[in-house]
Amino acid sequence: MERKRVSHTTPRSLALVAITLSFVTLTVIPFGNAAAQGREPFSTVGISISISQDFASSDFQRSWDTTPAIDVSAAMPFYFGEIRASVRAIHAHSSELTDINSAFVNVGWGGSMQVAGPVRAQASLAAGSMYMSFVDEPVSFRRSESELAVGVRAGLSAAVHSNMQVLLWTEWQHAFTSTPVDFVLAGVGFQYDFPAPGWLRRFLN
Amino acid sequence: MRPPREIKGVSRKGRATAKSVALASVVLATVFWSAPAFAQEHVVRAPLSVQTISGDELRLSGLTRLSNLFIMLDGARFTTVDGFTTTPSFNGLSALGERTWRVEIDGHSVDDGVLDAHSLNTLGVPISAIDRIVVHDVPHVRNGRFESGGVIEIWTRTSENERFVRSTVSAGNETGDPGPFRYTDAARTYQNVDKEGPDVSIEGGLRYSGVDLQGGMTMNQIIPSDPAVFERNLDAFDESITPVVRAFAPFLALKSALPNGDVSVRVSGATFNDMLLSENIGREVPTEYRRAGLTAVANTREWGADWRWSSRLSKRVVRNQESASRIPFHWDEQAAGASVAARRSFGSVIWDAGFAIDYTGVQSDVGLAARQALYVARASVGVDRRVGRIATNTEGFVAAGGAARSAGIVLSAGTAIWQSQRIAARVSYAGALPSDISPMAYWVSRGLRLNERSTVTVPDRLPTPILSSADLQWTWAPRDGRSLQIAAIGRNFSRQLLPDRDIVADTTAIVVANLQYRQSWGSTIGVRARGDAQIGRTSVVVSYSYQSVMQGNQLFYDAFATVSRRQIRLSTVHRIASSFAIKSTVYHYSSTMWPDYREIEGQTSFSQRVPGFFRWDLTFFKTLADDRLQLTFGFENVLNDRVGYHPIGATFDRTLRVQLSLALD
Numbered sequence: 001m002e003r004k005r006v007s008h009t010t011p012r013s014l015a016l017v018a019i020t021l022s023f024v025t026l027t028v029i030p031f032g033n034a035a036a037q038g039r040e041p042f043s044t045v046g047i048s049i050s051i052s053q054d055f056a057s058s059d060f061q062r063s064w065d066t067t068p069a070i071d072v073s074a075a076m077p078f079y080f081g082e083i084r085a086s087v088r089a090i091h092a093h094s095s096e097l098t099d100i101n102s103a104f105v106n107v108g109w110g111g112s113m114q115v116a117g118p119v120r121a122q123a124s125l126a127a128g129s130m131y132m133s134f135v136d137e138p139v140s141f142r143r144s145e146s147e148l149a150v151g152v153r154a155g156l157s158a159a160v161h162s163n164m165q166v167l168l169w170t171e172w173q174h175a176f177t178s179t180p181v182d183f184v185l186a187g188v189g190f191q192y193d194f195p196a197p198g199w200l201r202r203f204l205n
Numbered sequence: 206m207r208p209p210r211e212i213k214g215v216s217r218k219g220r221a222t223a224k225s226v227a228l229a230s231v232v233l234a235t236v237f238w239s240a241p242a243f244a245q246e247h248v249v250r251a252p253l254s255v256q257t258i259s260g261d262e263l264r265l266s267g268l269t270r271l272s273n274l275f276i277m278l279d280g281a282r283f284t285t286v287d288g289f290t291t292t293p294s295f296n297g298l299s300a301l302g303e304r305t306w307r308v309e310i311d312g313h314s315v316d317d318g319v320l321d322a323h324s325l326n327t328l329g330v331p332i333s334a335i336d337r338i339v340v341h342d343v344p345h346v347r348n349g350r351f352e353s354g355g356v357i358e359i360w361t362r363t364s365e366n367e368r369f370v371r372s373t374v375s376a377g378n379e380t381g382d383p384g385p386f387r388y389t390d391a392a393r394t395y396q397n398v399d400k401e402g403p404d405v406s407i408e409g410g411l412r413y414s415g416v417d418l419q420g421g422m423t424m425n426q427i428i429p430s431d432p433a434v435f436e437r438n439l440d441a442f443d444e445s446i447t448p449v450v451r452a453f454a455p456f457l458a459l460k461s462a463l464p465n466g467d468v469s470v471r472v473s474g475a476t477f478n479d480m481l482l483s484e485n486i487g488r489e490v491p492t493e494y495r496r497a498g499l500t501a502v503a504n505t506r507e508w509g510a511d512w513r514w515s516s517r518l519s520k521r522v523v524r525n526q527e528s529a530s531r532i533p534f535h536w537d538e539q540a541a542g543a544s545v546a547a548r549r550s551f552g553s554v555i556w557d558a559g560f561a562i563d564y565t566g567v568q569s570d571v572g573l574a575a576r577q578a579l580y581v582a583r584a585s586v587g588v589d590r591r592v593g594r595i596a597t598n599t600e601g602f603v604a605a606g607g608a609a610r611s612a613g614i615v616l617s618a619g620t621a622i623w624q625s626q627r628i629a630a631r632v633s634y635a636g637a638l639p640s641d642i643s644p645m646a647y648w649v650s651r652g653l654r655l656n657e658r659s660t661v662t663v664p665d666r667l668p669t670p671i672l673s674s675a676d677l678q679w680t681w682a683p684r685d686g687r688s689l690q691i692a693a694i695g696r697n698f699s700r701q702l703l704p705d706r707d708i709v710a711d712t713t714a715i716v717v718a719n720l721q722y723r724q725s726w727g728s729t730i731g732v733r734a735r736g737d738a739q740i741g742r743t744s745v746v747v748s749y750s751y752q753s754v755m756q757g758n759q760l761f762y763d764a765f766a767t768v769s770r771r772q773i774r775l776s777t778v779h780r781i782a783s784s785f786a787i788k789s790t791v792y793h794y795s796s797t798m799w800p801d802y803r804e805i806e807g808q809t810s811f812s813q814r815v816p817g818f819f820r821w822d823l824t825f826f827k828t829l830a831d832d833r834l835q836l837t838f839g840f841e842n843v844l845n846d847r848v849g850y851h852p853i854g855a856t857f858d859r860t861l862r863v864q865l866s867l868a869l870d
Contacts, residue, residue: 097388148861177384
């Protein structure tokens with residue numbers, strides 16, 4: 001397979017925006033007033049689905065075009081803040097190199113604070129494994145790979161119903177490959193909240 | 206070490222080398238009767254001389270393998286080439302590579318390797334089975350044997366229920382893979398880096414009529430394929446092979462309470478293939494061993510003493526095929542031993558007396574005669590008594606093995622002083638049997654040759670190594686969760702046999718050439734300090750250890766240059782809830798020098814200087830389902846400093862480890 005020469009630039013500006021937003025939000029949020037405070041740990045479940053687009057222009061994007069990413073996650077109140085388990089799938093296409101299917105399986109933690117009316121600011125950190133499948137790789141043991149990855153996320157949520165929220169967020173996703181794989185994603189989605197079933201609470205507690 | 210607060214529950218992917226480096230198996234059987242009174246601590250111990258790590262603490266730390274234990278111990282340094290075989294040096298008692306320390310499981314002496322290749326992972330002890338690990342790191346006498354290099358006691362736990370099953374699965378992935386950049390010129394490497402696991406352990410047990418029967422196994426795997434190892438293999442093996450280390454170790458244990466004591470039997474085995482490196486005699490010497498033992502203790506009331514009898518049998522086989530190492534080597538060893546000890550009180554004076562005899566027979570298909578035998582006899586006596594406010598302990602021993610004789614004495618004393626403070630001192634002066642300190646040199650002196658082209662020489666007459674030690678310690682321990690310990694440590698070695706080697710790198714191999722065991726002498730001094738505090742839900746431990754060579758010959762300086770001078774550990778455990786905790790630990794090891802590897806300088810990318818490092822580990826621990834499940838996320842070397850322990854060894858970059866344990870009882 002042909003190797004394509006690319007430059008070593010990083011998506012500094014966009015990543016910086018995402019990181020700064022996230023850390024500012026995380027710093028500003030007084031976790032004593034976080035949404036999860038006052039709620040029993042694992043008392044509710046919030047299932048969310050989002051669609052997002054990568055806006056980074058790093059080494060990876062110079063060789064591959066990314067399609068919109070799909071996020072599915074489940075969030076629950078934690079002892080402090082909120083814990084979230086997510087899967088994010090991104091497909092990357094290259095006319096010269098192999099196509100890539102990736103899945104970022106992660107666990108995140110964060111919090112939120114009320115900004116105005118039904119609007120809340122959210123921020124979270126996530127870590128997990130980014131699984132990559134190289135579709136056109138002819139050597140079998142090289143067809144897949146996984147690597148530690150982290151995500152820093154900031155966003156807004158607005159309640160549109162008693163148990164439904166609309167989400168607007170941005171996230172910097174960084175995989176620790178020898179040359180890092182960076183994504184800067186902006187996404188929109190919705191979240192549905194419901195009380196956690198008793199068996200799930202007992203399991204998690 | 207203060208017990209922690211209780212917590213609930215607590216590639217180049219692909220081708221492994223076809224050139225099998227090692228095949229090893231272990232069978233261990235032990236019977237043990239113990240009377241509780243016999244196990245009581247001596248009245249005086251230098252407090253820092255005993256470190257206890259509870260099983261819960263091990264599991265909370267995300268420890269997936271026993272071989273990773275050493276970094277959790279204060280004052281212990283270690284080296285590892287592949288992250289799997291590990292050689293420690295406890296509290297300045299030895300240079301790295303000397304096999305003077307010993308391991309016990311539930312009171313039985315066991316071997317985790319042979320000659321210079323050792324791994325605690327071959328003992329077949331799942332982390333989930335550990336109740337506590339106790340480490341003694343000052344010279345002392347026990348069961349008739351002079352322990353000059355430290356003892357690791359592993360105590361396993363049983364279940365309160367009649368039946369139980371525990372299983373653990375873990376895996377780790379080191380960062381730095383090429384990922385998709387393998388297909389571009391932006392890649393900084395085209396090799397995948399270390400991948401650990403999957404490691405699996407399973408154990409189960411049942412109780413019937415007062416008899417506890419347990420069985421299980423551990424299985425470990427590591428693919429040490431980071432660039433350092435990859436480049437080294439290119440030099441050593443002519444080709445870019447990726448080594449794979451695998452160990453499989455089953456065990457069976459039986460424990461029962463008898464009217465006059467407890468009984469336990471332990472049988473275990475291990476296969477160990479493709480072990481990459483051993484450290485001392487040329488990293489390619491693999492191990493294979495079998496071992497069996499029998500130990501007994503009972504209480505004979507008519508004598509008013511607790512007594513204990515033990516015996517053991519073992520067999521260990523090392524086979525190194527002529528391939529990767531280019532050191533064809535075959536080692537077949539059988540050993541048997543027996544010991545008896547008694548303990549009796551006369552008022553405030555407690556007497557210990559012990560006698561032990563060991564036999565070791567070996568044969569090698571290169572060099573050694575058909576069979577060589579070594580008989581060792583040991584006897585010891587100990588006296589505990591109180592003189593006014595000062596508690597004292599005196600231990601003495603004599604031993605004879607082969608043509609060598611040795612004897613020694615250990616004196617210790619301690620007393621409480623003003624307001625929760627204690628002061629204790631320990632001095633020892635002892636000669637050790639050469640076969641205990643340098644088994645390799647001993648067998649070479651008897652005719653062992655590694656292969657036809659190896660040149661290993663020893664003095665015409667093996668000397669009796671003498672170790673003198675002095676420990677002085679001050680402890681302040683108010684009963685509010687805080688404590689502070691400071692110790693001054695001195696060691697003097699004379700007539701020590703140390704290896705003087707040339708490590709040669711050419712275009713086909715990295716091998717040990719011109720290995721000579723020569724006498725050396727020298728002194729080391731050291732300081733250790735440790736502070737503990739409990740602040741709300743957070744416990745904090747800070748420890749500092751320093752040791753340095755004060756005087757000695759060049760060989761002695763060179764040997765201890767491989768031992769890190771400074772060691773710092775800052776550990777905090779935040780118990781956020783009864784089922785959730787976060788542990789953060791920062792380690793610092795100062796740099797080391799490996800003068801033996803001078804030949805590598807300029808020929809390969811490896812340096813004889815191993816740089817110091819800061820390593821930050823972060824572990825998240827959660828129990829689920831009424832403690833039946835334990836989930837651990839561990840981030841090792843979060844800041845991705847260059848962590849390495851050996852000039853030709855792997856470096857350990859940022860790693861994610863995930864471990865899931867299931868306990869049904």
